[in-house]
Amino acid sequence: MTRFGKIGRAAIVLGAAADLVAFSGVSVLKLTGIGVGIALAMLGLAYAYRQPGAIGMLMVSATAAASIEITSLQEVRELLTAVIGLLIPVSMLAWVSLTAEEDRIERHFRGRPLALTSVYGVLCVLSVPTTILVLSFFVTGVSMRITTMAEAAIVLLVAVAGGLLLTFERSAPAAVVAAAEEEPR
Amino acid sequence: MRSSLLGTVLLTFAIAFAFAGVLYSNLSWIVVTVGILCAFTYAHMRFTAEIRRTDLEIERTVLDEMILADEPVGIKVAVLNRGQTAIRGTFEDLISSDCTISAGQNRVTAVLPPRSLLTMSYSITPQKRGSHNITGMKIEREDAFGLYLEDQIITQGTVLSAHTRKESFQTARKMAGREHLEFSGVSRSPAVVLRELEFEGIREYVAGDRARDIQWKILPKLGKLMTKTYRKEGVLQTMIFVDSGRSMRLEAYTVAKVDHALDLAVQLSNVLLSSLHPAGVAIFDEVKVLGKANPALGRHQFEKITRVLRSVPESFRAKDAETMFVEKPAANPQPRTKNSQTKPSENADKFLSTVQGLSKTRRGKGLGLGLDGAINDIIAVSKGREQLFIVITDLLSSREAVIAGARICQRTGNRMLVIHTYDDWYRKQGDASQAEEIERLYGNVSQSLKVEGLFRALGASYIRIGPADTASGIVRAIRRGRA
Numbered sequence: 001m002t003r004f005g006k007i008g009r010a011a012i013v014l015g016a017a018a019d020l021v022a023f024s025g026v027s028v029l030k031l032t033g034i035g036v037g038i039a040l041a042m043l044g045l046a047y048a049y050r051q052p053g054a055i056g057m058l059m060v061s062a063t064a065a066a067s068i069e070i071t072s073l074q075e076v077r078e079l080l081t082a083v084i085g086l087l088i089p090v091s092m093l094a095w096v097s098l099t100a101e102e103d104r105i106e107r108h109f110r111g112r113p114l115a116l117t118s119v120y121g122v123l124c125v126l127s128v129p130t131t132i133l134v135l136s137f138f139v140t141g142v143s144m145r146i147t148t149m150a151e152a153a154i155v156l157l158v159a160v161a162g163g164l165l166l167t168f169e170r171s172a173p174a175a176v177v178a179a180a181e182e183e184p185r
Numbered sequence: 186m187r188s189s190l191l192g193t194v195l196l197t198f199a200i201a202f203a204f205a206g207v208l209y210s211n212l213s214w215i216v217v218t219v220g221i222l223c224a225f226t227y228a229h230m231r232f233t234a235e236i237r238r239t240d241l242e243i244e245r246t247v248l249d250e251m252i253l254a255d256e257p258v259g260i261k262v263a264v265l266n267r268g269q270t271a272i273r274g275t276f277e278d279l280i281s282s283d284c285t286i287s288a289g290q291n292r293v294t295a296v297l298p299p300r301s302l303l304t305m306s307y308s309i310t311p312q313k314r315g316s317h318n319i320t321g322m323k324i325e326r327e328d329a330f331g332l333y334l335e336d337q338i339i340t341q342g343t344v345l346s347a348h349t350r351k352e353s354f355q356t357a358r359k360m361a362g363r364e365h366l367e368f369s370g371v372s373r374s375p376a377v378v379l380r381e382l383e384f385e386g387i388r389e390y391v392a393g394d395r396a397r398d399i400q401w402k403i404l405p406k407l408g409k410l411m412t413k414t415y416r417k418e419g420v421l422q423t424m425i426f427v428d429s430g431r432s433m434r435l436e437a438y439t440v441a442k443v444d445h446a447l448d449l450a451v452q453l454s455n456v457l458l459s460s461l462h463p464a465g466v467a468i469f470d471e472v473k474v475l476g477k478a479n480p481a482l483g484r485h486q487f488e489k490i491t492r493v494l495r496s497v498p499e500s501f502r503a504k505d506a507e508t509m510f511v512e513k514p515a516a517n518p519q520p521r522t523k524n525s526q527t528k529p530s531e532n533a534d535k536f537l538s539t540v541q542g543l544s545k546t547r548r549g550k551g552l553g554l555g556l557d558g559a560i561n562d563i564i565a566v567s568k569g570r571e572q573l574f575i576v577i578t579d580l581l582s583s584r585e586a587v588i589a590g591a592r593i594c595q596r597t598g599n600r601m602l603v604i605h606t607y608d609d610w611y612r613k614q615g616d617a618s619q620a621e622e623i624e625r626l627y628g629n630v631s632q633s634l635k636v637e638g639l640f641r642a643l644g645a646s647y648i649r650i651g652p653a654d655t656a657s658g659i660v661r662a663i664r665r666g667r668a
Binding site (some may be wrong): 050061062070082087090091094099101113114123125157159160167 | 191194195198201203205206207210211212213214215216217218219220221222223224225226227228229230231234296329330331333
C-alpha cells in the first residue's frame, strides 16, 4: 500500500499550480494570486495546519476561475479546459490542502467514494451537453439558443441534486455493539 | 452529521463562486464550485464509510478496590482501534452527572491510527452513595478533510458502586471496643461465647453435682439436699435489617433515611462484632430481600457486611420536594382534603396503593414477603437458637411487614429491636404556624405512638431516631433501657 508523504503532496500542489498557470495565462496579477495561494498551501502542508491550506486553495481557485474564460460547455475545447485546466487541479489542490494535518495519506482513499465522486464531477461538467442531447430528441433547435446563464443553471442544478443524492445516505450509528455491562465494583 | 466551521466557510465560498459565475456569465466559477462540491461529497461518503466500519474495543479499569462517596477513584481507559481506518476526534468518557472529575481529564483529542491503542487515566469523585454509571465513550469525530463532525457514542459502560462516606467507617472503627450493645439469651451452642451463668431454679441433689451449687440454707428446712441450676447465657445472633424501600430512599431534606440507616448498620454491626456478637445484615424493600450476609463471627464478617451494604439502592430527590408520605393507618386511609398543601405525586400514590394492596391481601401465616419472609427463613435454619433482629425502617412502606416480623418473633421467642427513622424529622419543617401543618405533625406523632405501643405489646423494643442521632447515642440509649 503506497502512501503519499509530504513531498509527494507538495509535488501534487506544484503540478496543480503549473496546470492552472498553463491554462490561466501569464500575467503579474494572476501569478501573484496563484503564487500566494500556493505558498499558503505549502505552509499549511509544512506545518500540518489545515486552515492556511484551505485559504490558499480558495485563493488559487478564485484566481484561476477569474483568469480562465469559459462561456460554454458545449464545445470540446472548452470542456477540456474546464476538466483538465480547472476541475482536476482544483480538486487535487482541495484534497492536498484539506488533508494537510495528516502525516501520511493512504493512496487508496476508499474506492467507492472516489469512483462515485469522479462520476459525479464528470456528470456535472457533462450535464450541459447531456441535457441538450436529451432536449434535442424532443424539441429541435433549442440547443442553438441556450445561453451561458442557462448552462450555469443546469450545472448548478445537477451539482446540487447530485450532491444531495450522494450525501443522502445517513451515517450509520456507532458500529460498535454495546458490550455487556461490567460487574459492579 | 454536521458541517464544521471550515466546512461552512468553504461552502459559503462555493456559493459565492456560483453567484460570481452567474454574475460574470463565466462558467469557470461554476466549475470551481463543482470542484469544491466534489471535495465535500467525497469527504461525506468517506466519513460515512469510516463511521460504519468503526471497530473499537474499550477496556475500562477501576483502580480502587473500594469506592467511597466523596473520595476520588482512579479510572484507566484503554481504547483499541481494531478497524482499518484512523479515528480522528475527541474521545470523551461519559461519566455520571453525580460524579466530578478530581484529577486528570476524561477527554482526549487525538488521531487513533488503525490497530493502535489510546489510553487515558483520570479520577472521579462520586458525590453520593449508590451506583454511578459510566455509560460509554463519546467520540466527537472529524472527517479526514475537516469538513464534517459527528458525535459517535460507544455504549460500553461500567457501573461503579460507591459505598457510604469514609467518615462512617472511621466512626465504626472508633466505636468498636468502646461501645457495647448487650443482648444476651440462652445459649445452646458451645461455640457461642459464654458470658455468665444465670440462675434458673432448684432441683433435688443428684450424685455428681458440684458442692458449691448445693443450696445449704434450705437443708435444715427440707431435710434433703437441693441443687441450684443455672442456664448458660451467651450472646445472641443478631441480624440487622435495613429497609431500602422507596420511602426510605426519598431524600426530602438534607439526608435520605436509607443513607442514615446504612451508616447505622455499618456502625452497629461493627460494635456487635467487636463485642463478639455474631452479626449479619440484610437489605429488604417492599417485596423482597435484596441482599443478605448471615450472622457470623468470622474474621472477614465485617467485610461481608460492607459488601452487602454496598448494594443498598441509592437515594433520590423528589421533584420540587412535593412528594409527601403521610403516616396513616393502612386499614382505613383518610380521604385527602382538597385544600391540603401536600401534593403527592401520582407515582407515589400508585406506589403506596400497590404496597397497601400487597399488605392487605396477605393474611395467612405464609412465608411472607420481604422482611417477614426473611425472618421466617432465618428462624427456620437457626435450630432453635435465640435470635435478635434489629430493623431500621421508617415504617411507611414496610410497616405491615415489620409488624408481621414482630409477631413472628413473639411467637417463636426471638427478640426484635425496631429503630424507627421518623419521617417528619428527616424532612424540612414547614410553616408550623399553619394549623394544617400542626395537625399533620400531631397526627403523625399520635400514629407513631400507637405503632410504638403495638410493638411493645408484641415484645419488641422500639426507638425513634432522627438524622442527628448517632450510632453511639443509639447504643447508649438501648443500654440504658430507653428502647
